[in-house]
Each structure stands twice: as structure tokens, then as C-alpha cells.
Amino acid sequence: MENTCSLTRDTDALITERRNSIITTGKTNTSISCTEDSLAGSVSQRACVFCGARVVLNPVTDAVHLVHGPIGCAAYTNDIRGSLSSGSEMYRKSFSTDMKEKDVIFGGEKKLAACIAELVETYHPPAIFVYSTCVAGMIGDDIVAVCNQASLAYGIDVIPVESSGFISGNKIVGYRAAGEALLRLITPKEGEVIEKTRKLNFLGEYNLGGEKWVVERYLREIGIGINVAFTGDSTVEALKKAPGSCLNLVQCTGSMHWLANVMQQEYGIPSIDVNFFGAENTAESLRKIAAFYDDPDISARTEALIEREMTAVRKVNEKYRQKLEGKRAAIYVGGAFKAFAIIRQLTELGIEIVLTGTQTGKKNEYERMGSLLNEGTVIIDDANPAEIEKFLIEQKVDVMAGGVKERFLAYKLGVGFIDHNHDRKDGLIGFEGAIRFTKEVYATTCSPVWKYVRNEYGETDR
């Protein structure tokens, strides 16, 4: 590949307003600018508030998820990521009020109420989540009132999710809307008593490719039960028992810290941060959980499991480390917790991280990220493709981890790619996920196809 950016102007792909959103470890003294609105006119990789709410709530498997808006909002988020269910498939259906011009002019509340009535009658769901979109918010449809009325009329939870896309350019606001909806669902009704148990809740785990099931298996082996995951493979009934848990694990911090804090205040449930991505992280997380239970049997079983699984992981990693040592990687993901995990895993494989960034990272997260990386690593908040392109070339990246919008850009630049986002179907969690990750990194970084990309008609290797 020629080492020049496709943008040939002297702006070198960076615009002045964006300069504070990009830092280089060891070289930039100021801290990164983040959590701000995207620049008008940029090709942002970010989505919207509605998307944030939808990805968090959609894995509630037996609920009806009704999108109150024009057809697109429901169509694009139908089965938005591969979260799996052990029972109901209701969540895979895409329900939309399909707002039309006349609804925009005269208001969509009546249509929404009619849709809810029809869905209750047809499916008898235990709960309906009603998502507000840009248009519903803009014309001022009172979805809260419609939902309250429907809840009373049908005796089920009809829960408004205030997720109008334009509220913010940041998905985190949508996570909060989802958190509020979940809180409303799990708050015991008057006179209702939730039994306390020794089980834990697993917050910020969405069962992508069956990932919740993997952790559940580990925990079962060491003698700990999961009450419910928020929200991977969850049901309405199981979620309602959440206040009875003795501990909250928080994995995806961006989406679930707020809810964990409220649950601590309201129900006295303590929480610990865990991260099951990568073998070392998984081992650490299991030990933290075992320590919380403070039971010698649990600790002994935990150590035995870690020993057994780490042996398998080490064997694989050693084999692939030889092939991957010295390669250079880029990471661009939605949230920081995922970035931390990938940084650690790639580093363990002898790969150097030369570029990293997120759509929704916070200042303290970026500071921690900087401390994990070598000097000279570029860190970008809310990157656009031009910036990603520029730094993939400048930093001579061999492999990138990211989501669907980055995948084909990386390929076009001759860079291997591993999806760590919505388009991934095989779990990357736990020890077995770590092994799968290593194999995938090897397969894409060292694929024979790159020989044909990087050389012109069989000329010498680069």
C-alpha cells in the first residue's frame, strides 16, 4: 500500500476543533476532550440515544419492544446484535407504530394506544417497552401518559423509554433511559416482597453469542448462581426478582453503573466491577467474586477452575504469540470497558497497541487507558473514518478491533480486522472466548490474502 492518506489536502484529515479529541501518550500534556457533541459535518461513527436504549433493553426476551416512530427506527434496530435467548423469541420481532405524515401532524398517541391494545390482545406479553424516537419526542407525544394508562387498563408493565435520538449525540444518555425503564420494571409493587437470595445479578452482560451462558457455567462450577443478567437472556419475571440478590456484578460500566448505584441505595446490594473479556481479566473477576462470598470451598473451586482453564489458554497463546509478536494493533470500540479488555489481550499476545479510541469514553477512563499504553500511542475520542484512516496508515497497523463501520475501511487499507461489536456472533467471553479471540486475531492478521493486497502481482514480501 502507498503510505498516504486518501485526503490529499493540507488539512491532513484533522480539523482544528477536533485536535483536543486526539492525544498521543507521553507527548500530549493536556487531557483529552470527550463526551462532547460531535462536530456538525463530521462522519461520526456514533449512533443515537435511541440506539443506546435499544441495545440495553432489547435482550429482555419475552417483552414486546414497540418503537414509537417512523419505520426506519425499528427496521435498523431489528435484531440489532446477536444476543441469544434460551426461551422466548419475542424480542426478535420488530414492532413499530410506523408513524406516518398524518400522525406527525395530528399526534401519534392514539395510534400508539391502539398498537399497545392490539399487541396485548394478540400476544399477552408480560411487559411492553415503548421507545420514544426523534419524531415522537419532537411533536410532544406523551408516551408516559399512554403507557401509564395502558398499564392500568391491562394490568401489565407498559414502560416508556424516553430515548428520542436528538436529546444527545451520545449513546450514554440512551443507556440511562434504559436504566430508568429497568428500574421501573424491577421496583416492587406495593405490598410485594422480594425474597433475598445468595445469588448475584450480572449487569451489563447481553448474551452476545451466548456469553452469559459461559460465565453462568463458570459460576455454577464454583458454586454461585446468577439471579438474572441485565439483560442478556433475561425475562420480565426474572428481572423483577433482581432486588433479592446479594451482589451486583457490573461488566459494561457505561450502560450499568447508574443502575448499580441506585440498586445499592434502594436495595442495599453492593456491586463490584468485573470484566470477563480476556483470560487474565476472567481469572481476576472470578477471584473478586469468590472473595466477596468469602467461602473456602468457593475459593478452592475457583482456583481449580482458573488453573485448569489458564493452562489451556497459555498453550494456545504461546503457540500464536510466536506468529503475532511485534504486530501493531488499533482499537476503536463503543465503550471503554471493552477497550481495556482488548488492550490487555493483545498485549499478552505480544502485539503493540498503537492507536485506540472509543465513541463514548469518559475522562477518567481515557486517563486509565493512557496508563496502560506505551508512549507514542494515539488516543482518539469520537473518531471519524478520515482520522482512523490517517492513523492506521501512519502507525502502520496490522490488525484492528472495532465494529461494522470500521471493518471494511480496515480491509481497504490492508489491515486485518476483528469484530468486537454488534456483528459478532461467536462469544469472546471467558477463557474459551480468549482462545477464540487469539485464533481470530491470528487468522485475520496472518491471512494469506494480505500477500496479494500488499504486493503487486507477486513481488517480494513487504
Add this chain to the structure above:
Amino acid sequence: MLDCTPEGPVETHTTGKINPAKTCQPLGAMYAALGIHGCLPHSHGSQGCCAYHRMALTRHFRDPAMASSSSFTEGASVFGGAANLKTSIKNVFAIYNPDIIAVHTTCLSETIGDDVPTIIRQSEIPEGKYVIHANTPSYHGSHVTGFSNMCKGIVSYLAESDGTPKKERVNIFPGFVNPADMREVRRIVTEMGVPSVMYPDTTDVMDSPLLNRYEMYPRGGAAIADIIDSGNSKMTLALGAWSSAEAAAILQDKCGVPGVPLKLPIGVKATDALIMAVKDGFGVDVPESLDIERGQVIDTMIDTHFHYQGKTVAIFGDPDIVIAMTEFLITLGMIPKYVLTGTNGKQFETTINGMLAEAGIEGSKVRAEGDLFDLHEWIKEESVDLLMGNTHGKYIARAEDIPLVRIGFPIMDRAVHPLMPVTGYRGCLRLIEMISNTLLERRDRDCADEDYELVL
């Protein structure tokens, strides 16, 4: 598993949509805009929409789909998006340096009533650069409507006539199809010796080759100069009533280029019609090479007719594709039992019902502006041998154990389709191959051991 219809008697719902068979206007507008060389589509609204459309296009084409956004937040939504659009235009030219920006609206900017043409006029546009627009409110029509609206925008802003006698050249409005389909249509017209201008043209943009250098604006796409000059062409082939007819009508009004409305050239009859339109319009002969291609299709149809003749099909998707495909299925002797599109337009039902009546096929169900819940209920009532449509059909296919032939947009779970045409005679061969082989695979899979045969 994945049975997406309720138990009990077949009912249809009356409000809203369940499992939509369409998506919204801006996606089509973005795709059309990508068919101009050096164009950056711009989504005037909040950035979520832009991200979804880029994601949807990327998943189908497996190529980067670049587009910028006005990045509306609450302020813009309350005070209007003029400042955001002006800033966007300035920034986009400064950072991404396109030759042209194609703005499309979203629900949000439509609802607050932004006057996009006026804002564009008030914006700073560098010398020699262009900014065009289309209104694409998502609460009206579908992605096909959005594609058509952007095509209209391209014609309105760019096409010009210099009043001289018309050039011996044909404009091609290819419709909302894959790059390979566009390439195939152009090849046929070129084979007939007639120069052409095609737009939008997403060949080498959404199926761009991996060469030794990445280009943000790949080498493909219709050149702006050619689009401008299209007002001087002798005629326009408008392929697909939903996606191309209105743009052709505007070009006829504006520059006096007569538009010939045609179906998408999917299937023998529709491809014949395309070739005859060029033959009649330019007085050229059909070259022997096309005769041979057509003969190969007919030969193949005879070789394979017993694979599929008499089989029932359910077909859904965008109206232009479904109409042409239904015609081809009838030609093959198959029975289109359920025909459905998510896009509105009563003409759809009239056209399909006319074809079915002409072929003497009775008892079929046809619906415009339906959804996949409707289709699934129909199939549960009485099943079919084959399902044809986009990836969203796979849930019905699995629940009802029917083979699925993927055609249309979006296809997110199979590869290579953007590079393989379904248009023209070559497209006929590919469709026959897909339909025949899918049915034969199913027969091999399902048959008893004693019926398992080497030759079929």
C-alpha cells in the same frame, strides 16, 4: 423456534408494522448519492440516522459507505438546523473535500421544517463545487421513495440542456439495484453500440476493488459533467416505476429528453423490452452476441424447467424488483402465490394482479405496504415451495421450513451478491441457477434413502 406469529387462527394486524418489509427514505437517498463520483452524502438530522444508514449499506455491500451528519442535538431541534447545515457544508468541504455534497433530510429536520434549498443558497460553496438536496421524510414512503427523491434532486440541480440537437446517447436511470446489475445494463447497451450516461452509478463505489491505494471517493460513480450533459441525450431509459420514473419525468420536463418507462430488466421479457427500447430509439440492430446470450437462457430454461415448473413461490421486497421478478417467475412456469412489498403505491397490486390474471393464475395474495408478519400468516395458512426475498425472510424460512433464495435489499448474511447481476440475460442464468439448485438441494436433503439419485 423463531416462530414469529401467534398461535390460533390467521389474523392480520391493523395498526403499525410487525417485522417491516421496508426501511426509511434517507437510506435510499444516501445510496443514490453514493452513485455520483466524488460525492459525500450528508444526512441533515441527528447522527443516529446517519450511522444506521451507513451501517445498513455497509452490511449489504461489505464496503465502506461514507456520509456526514448535521449532528443535531436538542438546540438544533428547537432553534432549527440552519446553522448546523451551514457549518456542516463548510466543514465537509474543508475536511473531506468532495466535489459534491448531496444533502437529504430526516424525520427531525422535516418535522421542524428546515428550508434546505434556502439554507444551501446561503451557504459558502467553494468554486466549482456543488451542493444538492432531496426531501426525504422518513414517515412517508420507504427507502425506495428516498432513492427516487434523490434521483429527482440530482436531475433538478444538475441536468442541463444547451438547446442543440440531441446527442446520439441514452441516459440510464438504473433503479435501486446492486452495482453488478447496473454494470450489466450498461454492458448490454454498450454492446448495442449506443453510448450511455448512467446515474446513479454505484459500480466501483459500493463494490470497489481493493487496489494498492485506498480512496475515500472510489473511481466509480457517475461524473458530474456527464450528469449535467444528460440533458442533451436523445432519450432516457427509466428502469423501475418506483425508483426511476419520476426523475425521468423531471428530466423530460426540464430538458426535453423523452423518458421511456421500463421494468427493471430482470427476466427474459423485461430484458427483451430494454433491448427493444434501445433498438427502436436509436435504430440499431441487436448484435449477435446478445442473440446468443438470450438463446443460452432459453436453452437453460428448457434444460431446467422440470426443476421448478408448477412450484409455488412467496416473494417480497422492493416493488420494482418484485414486479420484474414476478414476471420472470411466471415465465418460468412457477406460481407466485404470495407477492408483497412494504412500500406504498396501489399500482403495485394492480400490476401484479394483471400479470397473474394474464397467466391464468388464481388464488394468489398480493399486498402493497404489507409487512413480514402478514406474509408469515399467509404462509402458515397455506405453505409454498420457495420463498424469495431479502435476509429478513430467513426467520420465516426457518419457522416454516421453506428454502429461501436471497434477492433484493438488504442481504446481510451472504457474500458476493453485490458483484453478481440479476439483471439482463446473465442475471436470468444466475436466477435460474439459484432457484433450481435451491430446490434440488432441498430435494436431496428431504428425500428418503431409496429415492436419493445421482442424476436429477
